[in-house]
Amino acid sequence: MGSLTALGALLLILMIIVGGKQGISSFLSMVINFGILFFSIVLIAFHLPPIAVTIVASVILLSITIFWSSASDNASTTAFQASVMILIILIVIIIPIEYWARVGGFGLEDSEELEGLSMYVGISFTKLAISTAILSSLGAIAEASIAIASGLDEITIQHPKISSSQLFLDGIVIGKQIIGTAVNTLFFGFFGSSMGLFIWFYGLNYSFGDIINDKVFAAELIAIIISLIGVVLTIPGTTLMMSHRLKKIQDKEKSESGK
Numbered sequence: 001m002g003s004l005t006a007l008g009a010l011l012l013i014l015m016i017i018v019g020g021k022q023g024i025s026s027f028l029s030m031v032i033n034f035g036i037l038f039f040s041i042v043l044i045a046f047h048l049p050p051i052a053v054t055i056v057a058s059v060i061l062l063s064i065t066i067f068w069s070s071a072s073d074n075a076s077t078t079a080f081q082a083s084v085m086i087l088i089i090l091i092v093i094i095i096p097i098e099y100w101a102r103v104g105g106f107g108l109e110d111s112e113e114l115e116g117l118s119m120y121v122g123i124s125f126t127k128l129a130i131s132t133a134i135l136s137s138l139g140a141i142a143e144a145s146i147a148i149a150s151g152l153d154e155i156t157i158q159h160p161k162i163s164s165s166q167l168f169l170d171g172i173v174i175g176k177q178i179i180g181t182a183v184n185t186l187f188f189g190f191f192g193s194s195m196g197l198f199i200w201f202y203g204l205n206y207s208f209g210d211i212i213n214d215k216v217f218a219a220e221l222i223a224i225i226i227s228l229i230g231v232v233l234t235i236p237g238t239t240l241m242m243s244h245r246l247k248k249i250q251d252k253e254k255s256e257s258g259k
Helices: 003-019 021-045 050-067 073-101 125-158 164-193 195-203 208-212 215-258
Strands: none
Touching: 003 021, 021 050, 021 125, 050 073, 050 125, 073 125, 073 215, 125 164, 125 215, 164 195, 164 215, 195 215, 208 215
């Protein structure tokens, strides 16, 4: 048994012990998401438009991640709608930023491993960088949206007479608590995965300017910042949608009671 197989089996066992049926569902959704990502890579390798493939795959990944969670139908629907809205906003931000930064492709650090290999793969590396940034933000968006939507849905269940404006304020309060942990999670993951790169920079006596302008470092940092922007936008976006949904329900109940 290989190390990856052992870790996967351990993860499955722990998810079953802790989460029960929901743990199994979450594990299956992770496996399906991996299959979708792999299939997307194959489509891009066959020269389908990378950005179009990524957008379609992103919507599918968000739907699987959110609707396979243990949240209620109301919370899941709102979280999905908010996630798609934030995804569209991020795409509008990512595309010009990636073309402006020009961090697609390989850096000088990859030159030794790629020596003798052809770089003419027939695919725009800038578009691949855009696809990478979009996919990197999905997890943070889905996590934040489902957390906000589930919390607000529970509030509406416990306090059905709450006003939409008060629900919005409660959502912002919940969101402030989520931002701190989300920021730390993303940055710890970034620095942990880039530890070898930082040591390499230090060994070669890179200046701060050299590090900031390094293609590999800049590409990773842009993806992290985009994810953080996605989390920050998801909080008011999801809260606003939940408040609007509650207002529609309350207005409908008032109109029906008035007849």
